[in-house]
Amino acid sequence: MAQRNFTKQVLKSVVKCPFVKSGAISKESMKDTGVMLRAATLCPHLSKYGDESYQCRRPQSSSKVKCPFVKSGALAKDGLNDKELVDSVASLCPHLSQHENTSVKVPVAAAPSKPKFDKKYTDTFAAEVEKIKAEGRYRIFADLERKAGNFPVANCHNAETGEVKPVLGWCSNDYLGMGQHPSVIGAMVDAARSCGTGAGGTRNISGTNHYHVLLEKELASLHNKEAALVFSSCYVANETTLTTMSKMLPGSILFSDSHNHASMIQGIRNGTWERKIYSHNDLDELESLLAKEPLDRPKIIAFESVNSMEGTVAPMREIAALAEKYQALTFVDEVHAVGMYGPGGAGVAARDAC
Secondary structure, X not given: OHHHHHHHHHHOOOOOOHHHHHOOOOOOHHHOHHHHHHHHOOOHHHHOOOOHHHOOOOOOOOOOOOOHHHHHOOOOHHHHHOHHHHHHHHOOOOOHHHOOOOOOOOOOOOOOOOOOOOHHHHHHHHHHHHHHHHOOOOOOOOEEEEOOOOOOEEEEEOOOOOOEEEEEOOOOOOOOOHHHOHHHHHHHHHHHHHHOOOOOXXXXXXXXXXXXXXXXXXXXXXXXXXXXXXXXXXXXXXXXXXXXXHXXXXXXXXXXXXXXXXXXXXXXXXXXXXXXXXXXXXXHHHHHHHHOOOOOOOEEEEEEOEOOOOXXXXXXXXXXXXXXXXXXXXXXXXXXXXXXXXXXXXXXXXHOOO
């Protein structure tokens, strides 16, 4: 009865016995009371489940071998010279079975392979990429190397063939080629040599680069505003500003031109306001939407002065007049107008004095 109870205790427990953990004693062998009793006389972990008749022996000496019986002291170092004893223990221990004083060989159990939990994630992402490819939306970007001083010529690199051929890059928004102007390049080189490169952190942590402060002052003066704030890109500027505005104007409604840039659309979607879309540059539709809202409700009209895709110019004076009539703010993206229109290149709003 005691032996059966012993086996039941072992099977129901997460024992620390190295024989069980290494696989030297299989699950089937664990059901054999004789095997387990013999192991208990050698293993201090198993022996705690039995009575004194098969308690673990703990000789004082030990060895540097990996055998847990030797390391725990259950098998004395002198006992390694006893071939019969070593053979008896080696039948249970894969480490001791490698000892020179035994012919018994027990293979070391291979560590169980861990299932790759991330496979479900990679499969999901891979399926999404294939879906995008099937829909014709998968993008492979042109690998272009612009040539300073030779605007708008660039070298196009083909990653598959290694071929390099010259192309004309008319799609850039650097309309006047100022990014390659010797004065601009010289100023950038001087600033890099003076202050180094990289921001070194956010403004909150590392402060604002002095050249950025000077740039913001110049931009504010160009657009006749109190102040300016430089973002890392126009996309970030549109998205961040529109999202923030919505949270500052609870209960507001935004009227968006149907051809607005993706950065504006993303900022509008991230916002908390109600949204209405009017046809591109359609003043009649815009006014009909504005007229349906209470005069005191916060309203914003968002559009581009020069549309990024169509190249059309918005009727700025008329939109400004509607905004004043229905007490609405205007949010205007002038990224494709600054430098091209208005006094000093200040944009369409400056050109139309609105």
